[in-house]
Amino acid sequence: MSDQKEALIVKGTIIEGKISGSAPVRVEGVVSGNIEMDNTLIIAIDGRTDAQIEADKVLIEGSHSGNIRAKELIQIAPTGVVKADIHAPEISLEKGGVFSGNIDMSSIE
């Protein structure tokens, strides 16, 4: 059951490198590099990420640049700012969100 616990990068923490794993991750700090996970990634409103992301679901409420591949869903919240090429079978961009890049909705094996 430990996989249910969410990893948390609080505001004030900076990670440079690669984050991987099977637990959900919530970013309120700064991450630059790569994120490869088999779970949900949330970039919270204070989160600043510059990373290549592979995850099941990605929710962006903060600021992100870097390509995203999600197996299920990429959701950009009204506060989200995304500069990236994104690839997922389901994409949601909520009113207020800012996006620039390519969108690919072909299925991901």
Next chain:
Amino acid sequence: MSESVIVPGVKVEGKISGNADVRVAGEVYGEIIIGDSSLDITTEGKVESEIEQEGNNESNIKAKNINIAGNCTGKLEAKELVQISSTGKTKGELKTPCLSIEKGAIFSGRIEMPDGDSPSSYQTAELSNEEDSSPQNKIYEEDETENTVIYESSEENNEETYSEENDIIV
């Protein structure tokens, strides 16, 4: 209290820095440089940093306080305190003004505790051990082979372990 948590199942490879406390219950390979904050390695946590590095003496795990209940390898440097609890396993170098190693802990490597300009707790420890008037370093050299430091009183791990009511048996 603002604390980043690397939970079990998550691995970080690279560098963690910043001004927030960090708790590692997962795996970290690389550096943790959080000078004024606390680093807590839980029983399931693992932190691995370089220990063999030609010509490079820089500490790669740096924090204000470092608490080790899990596994830690690297060149550690604490501004205030390093605590290795009974489940802790530590390998590498320790640089700290104040150190606590609980019975059952496993340590291998080198310890450096600077003299002069120490916090008062450090000086009290030296005074309370009347048999051994040599610098604090000597106590821990012997303890490396025994792997234990025995405290007469409380099992609680806090900075007060260096206060007068504790005897350090060498």
